[in-house]
Amino acid sequence: MLAESLALSAALFAIGVVGVLTRRNAIIVFMCVELMLNAVNLSFVALSKLYGATGQVFVIFVMTVAAAEAAVGLAIIIAIFRHKQTVNLQNINLLRG
Amino acid sequence: MMTVPTSGTHALASTVAQFVWLLPLLPLIGFLINGTLSLLAVAKLGPDDPSAAGHDAHHDDHGHDHDHGHHAARHKFAGIVSLVGPGVLLLAFALAVAIFVAMRGVEMHEPYLLTLFQWMPVGDLHIDAALQLDPLSMVMVLVITGVGSLIHIFSVGYMQDDPGYPRYFAYLNLFVFFMLLLVLGGNYPLLFVGWEGVGLCSYLLIGFWFSEKANADAGKKAFIVNRIGDFGFLVAMFLLFANVGSLDFAGVAENAGKLPFGGVVITAICLFMFLGCTGKSAQIPLYIWLPDAMAGPTPVSALIHAATMVTAGVYLIARSSLLFSMAPVASLTVAVVGSLTALFAATIGLKQWDIKKVLAYSTVSQLGYMFIGVGVGAYTAGVFHLVTHAFFKALLFLGSGSVIFAMHRAYHATHNHDDAQDMRNMGGLRKYMPVTWTLMWIATLAIAGIPPFAGFFSKDEILGNVFARAHGSMLSEVTWLGVPGGTVLFVVWGLGLASALLTAIYMTRMMLYTFHGPNRSGQAEQGHLAEAPWIMTGPLVVLGIASAAGGWLNLPELIPIGPIGALEKWLEPVVGVATKRIAGTEGHESVSTEQMLIGIAVAIAVVGITIAITRLKPAALVTKKESPASTGFARVLEHKYFVDEGYDAAIIQPTVATSRVVLWKGVDVGLIDGLMVNGSALAARALGWLGSQLQSGQIGTYAWVLLIGVIALLSAFTKYH
Numbered sequence: 084m085l086a087e088s089l090a091l092s093a094a095l096f097a098i099g100v101v102g103v104l105t106r107r108n109a110i111i112v113f114m115c116v117e118l119m120l121n122a123v124n125l126s127f128v129a130l131s132k133l134y135g136a137t138g139q140v141f142v143i144f145v146m147t148v149a150a151a152e153a154a155v156g157l158a159i160i161i162a163i164f165r166h167k168q169t170v171n172l173q174n175i176n177l178l179r180g
Numbered sequence: 181m182m183t184v185p186t187s188g189t190h191a192l193a194s195t196v197a198q199f200v201w202l203l204p205l206l207p208l209i210g211f212l213i214n215g216t217l218s219l220l221a222v223a224k225l226g227p228d229d230p231s232a233a234g235h236d237a238h239h240d241d242h243g244h245d246h247d248h249g250h251h252a253a254r255h256k257f258a259g260i261v262s263l264v265g266p267g268v269l270l271l272a273f274a275l276a277v278a279i280f281v282a283m284r285g286v287e288m289h290e291p292y293l294l295t296l297f298q299w300m301p302v303g304d305l306h307i308d309a310a311l312q313l314d315p316l317s318m319v320m321v322l323v324i325t326g327v328g329s330l331i332h333i334f335s336v337g338y339m340q341d342d343p344g345y346p347r348y349f350a351y352l353n354l355f356v357f358f359m360l361l362l363v364l365g366g367n368y369p370l371l372f373v374g375w376e377g378v379g380l381c382s383y384l385l386i387g388f389w390f391s392e393k394a395n396a397d398a399g400k401k402a403f404i405v406n407r408i409g410d411f412g413f414l415v416a417m418f419l420l421f422a423n424v425g426s427l428d429f430a431g432v433a434e435n436a437g438k439l440p441f442g443g444v445v446i447t448a449i450c451l452f453m454f455l456g457c458t459g460k461s462a463q464i465p466l467y468i469w470l471p472d473a474m475a476g477p478t479p480v481s482a483l484i485h486a487a488t489m490v491t492a493g494v495y496l497i498a499r500s501s502l503l504f505s506m507a508p509v510a511s512l513t514v515a516v517v518g519s520l521t522a523l524f525a526a527t528i529g530l531k532q533w534d535i536k537k538v539l540a541y542s543t544v545s546q547l548g549y550m551f552i553g554v555g556v557g558a559y560t561a562g563v564f565h566l567v568t569h570a571f572f573k574a575l576l577f578l579g580s581g582s583v584i585f586a587m588h589r590a591y592h593a594t595h596n597h598d599d600a601q602d603m604r605n606m607g608g609l610r611k612y613m614p615v616t617w618t619l620m621w622i623a624t625l626a627i628a629g630i631p632p633f634a635g636f637f638s639k640d641e642i643l644g645n646v647f648a649r650a651h652g653s654m655l656s657e658v659t660w661l662g663v664p665g666g667t668v669l670f671v672v673w674g675l676g677l678a679s680a681l682l683t684a685i686y687m688t689r690m691m692l693y694t695f696h697g698p699n700r701s702g703q704a705e706q707g708h709l710a711e712a713p714w715i716m717t718g719p720l721v722v723l724g725i726a727s728a729a730g731g732w733l734n735l736p737e738l739i740p741i742g743p744i745g746a747l748e749k750w751l752e753p754v755v756g757v758a759t760k761r762i763a764g765t766e767g768h769e770s771v772s773t774e775q776m777l778i779g780i781a782v783a784i785a786v787v788g789i790t791i792a793i794t795r796l797k798p799a800a801l802v803t804k805k806e807s808p809a810s811t812g813f814a815r816v817l818e819h820k821y822f823v824d825e826g827y828d829a830a831i832i833q834p835t836v837a838t839s840r841v842v843l844w845k846g847v848d849v850g851l852i853d854g855l856m857v858n859g860s861a862l863a864a865r866a867l868g869w870l871g872s873q874l875q876s877g878q879i880g881t882y883a884w885v886l887l888i889g890v891i892a893l894l895s896a897f898t899k900y901h
Contacts, residue, residue, distance in 0.1 A: 100887065103883050104880060104883050104884060104887065105880075107880070112879075172878070172879050172880060173878065173880075175877075175879070176876065176877030176878055177877060178875065178877045179875060179876055179877030179878075
């Protein structure tokens, strides 16, 4: 059971990574980041069977931070959209060297 | 100045000699007072630069400026300066005489050392600021303060109308301070401080009338040429410390014997030291600065470039006699260079028209004589000639100064812009300047070597010693560049005789053209020609007496008209050991040989004077303007064998070209500016550009880099079993 859970977690994480790397829409990239977080959450929960409840406590923390991040991140994305009329990341490169 | 006598047990410690520190201090005080007055005057009146004070259109080659049309007024501080400048020198001379008397009263087995303070205590090197009194430094101190006092007094008259009057005396006092430091210093570094100091003062005084570029250039030339010699002196000191382990005279004398006799080390030390001497004492190949140094005021030429500073090299070799007596090859080199210089300069002196240039080449030639003396190990003879030369050459220079002074006043009165130093413009001055005429003839006979004047005794002693050394001594037994030492010494002797003949000729020529025959300075000028004031002729008279009687300092045994060999006995504690080591056991020549040598010397002087009187026709001479350019060998002589031009082509122009092409365009512009300064800036910019290319601003790129980094780290830290 543990092995299957970890495999699912790894698969979810990989999907998230690929999404972050390949997609250009900020919202989708954002969602992929959430997917990665939740993949980690899944492995925390699965491993808590071996190492005790600490992992489950961490999951709560991660969800809290993810909620806060969603609030701030979405606000930033809206602000960028209002400013540039787009959320395509290729067009957002103000910090180019 | 703190005085802590360290050798309180010395016989001199309780005498007036304990005040030896006052000797250099007095001129230093004079320098400070005169220098302050000079600066004060500048602040009030504007710079004392002659051009600023109204240099009129008169530009002769020599920048001699007694002719400020509207600047006849004396300097506002002239009174104090005239008192302080010569005053400190007279006080120093009085003190020197008192110390001399005290020294005569005690047995001088070892020098009296007065340590003022520790100067350089560094590791094994201990150098004190110590003054050393011994018979040799005493002789030098007496000459410097004695002749120096006379020249200072003469200067009061000669420079009275110069706008830079206090500056002149400040420099002159400073010179005497450094010169006394040079001869009183108890170790080589302190001697070197004086050595450099007199060089500085020489530079300042040659370029005293610096608003004329030629004068400033002459000062620079003297300084730069001397620098080459100073390099040699420094290397000699380094070698001395590295191999002997000491730099004070006592320590060197004690430890020098440990070096192998005649070895490479001791020979190198002596040769490098002699390189220093060729610079300071104007010997081949570095003599070229001395004739140009005549650009300075004439009393300066008398004091610095004839009587004292240029003899520092002779003093240095006499002071280092123990070292030179251990290096026969180096000693022979000194003698050979001295004899070549003596002859070479004497030939140039034959065809010079500037009265001071004749004397300048004569000085170079006579310095060569002194080096023959110290080179063959006749240290007393060398120092003896140094002393007598100081008398008669100072007299000749001051006499020429008196002549130039008179010529200038006459030209100034008639607004004539001719050359006041060219002998072709003089002639017949005997009628107008009888005192100067008489005294300069005394000096001429002295330098030509006519008995009983001073130069005869010293020159004869040098030549006699060369002859004796050639017959059998340490020097005649070694080989010099493959030639037996005895042969070398005979050649040196021959060259010495030849230059003695030439000396008699060119000096008589100078006297004939200046004082005899018809006057060529012009009808209007003749009414203004007159003898210089007593303040200038007074010192001349004293020097005249010294030039006539200076030979009594060291009479040979053959002429027992007074104490025999007084100077020889006096200097015995300093140079005796070295002299005996070089002379060996052969001893003196037979009486008949000595009589023959004296006969030859006198005959040569008489022949020289006779040749000059019979062959030269002052009546046929025309003024500088009307004279045709000389041709043939006379032209070569008049242009000093084109040595300056040769040095220019062989050394100066290549140096300038190298500096321009390699050092400036190549190293400075190319390497330093181009590669290093601009190159490092360029490298920084290139690196920055590369770094900026990573910052694309694309989050996707950053994410890729991050991922690759994470994978790399994970794979690095993961252990595979």
